[in-house]
Amino acid sequence: MLKIKSVKKLALASVVLSTLAGCHSFDRSVEARLAKLEAQQQQDQQLLYEVTRRVGLGELVRPESLSFDNAAIEGKVDAPVVLMEFTDLHCPYCKEFNTNIWPELEKQYVDTGKLVLVAHDFPLVSLHPRAGFAALALRCASEQADYAKVKQSLFEMNAAQEEQFTQLEKDYNLDSDKFRSCMKDPVMQAKVNASVKIGRDMGIKSTPTFLLGRNENGKLVDFEVITGAKDSAFFIEKIEAILAK
The missing domain is CATH 3.40.30.10 (Glutaredoxin)
Structure with a gap:
């Protein structure tokens, strides 16, 4: 699973490439999409954590x-x-x-x-x-x-x-x-x-x-x-x- 920072980097890279293809005004919806990606990543991590704990494998997700x-x-x-x-x-x-x-x-x-x-x-x-x-x-x-x-x-x-x-x-x-x-x-x-x-x-x-x-x-x-x-x-x-x- 990609970490949040990695997701952001990929999304930002996509934005940079699209701007190189022509002149575009900055699409502020990108910020919203990044925020949505981050929220989804956190939700996925929490779901994985809960499932792992509930099946008795909490030791696999122990905090540092x-x-x-x-x-x-x-x-x-x-x-x-x-x-x-x-x-x-x-x-x-x-x-x-x-x-x-x-x-x-x-x-x-x-x-x-x-x-x-x-x-x-x-x-x-x-x-x-x-x-x-x-x-x-x-x-x-x-x-x-x-x-x-x-x-x-x-x-x-x-x-x-x-x-x-x-x-x-x-x-x-x-x-x-x-x-x-x-x-x-x-x-x-x-x-x-x-x-x-x-x-x-x-x-x-x-x-x-x-x-x-x-x-x-x-x-x-x-x-x-x-x-x-x-x-x-x-x-x-x-x-x-x-x-x-």
Whole structure:
């Protein structure tokens, strides 16, 4: 498929050739035709993107960079290495990573300013029907309490039923009215859905999934996709390789 710039060049070349054949006043309809070509090109690209994503091949149209928008941030936003996480709070492998692997990475790299965690919700509701509520509870509770601590609590609770939410309020001294209102807020629900969409658009199908790469002006670039709760040695080797570049 021709890129937009190529289409414009071909169209302009056609105009130049036609003027060489005789004296003509400039046809302003050319501008309109170029604009139409550009709009059609963008529409075709979007259609290709949507079709590719919907048939489960989102990895083929992954962007070259990803912003930190709509994610929870742990660490310095200008850290040289970025670990973007897509997690399901009811996934046992996500819990394994958060409980037994992440603390070592956090101590060695986040606390020293070398790594920033960019965490997205990715509840697999077909497998874990209550995971979406847990993701929403994490976002709402962390407005009043420490994100990392609330996250670990929700991994331990697992069920995300009414009693768990009540326990969160007690454990973190949450303002119950504010917390419950947040849980019902369409804006907050949209944020969870937006994180899920980012993951789906990236072709992510399982949790945990990580994108590990460099930080370039607050965006993740040159990243690789890592699936599953690898051990700390695996992540350390990858992070050190990025730092060495």
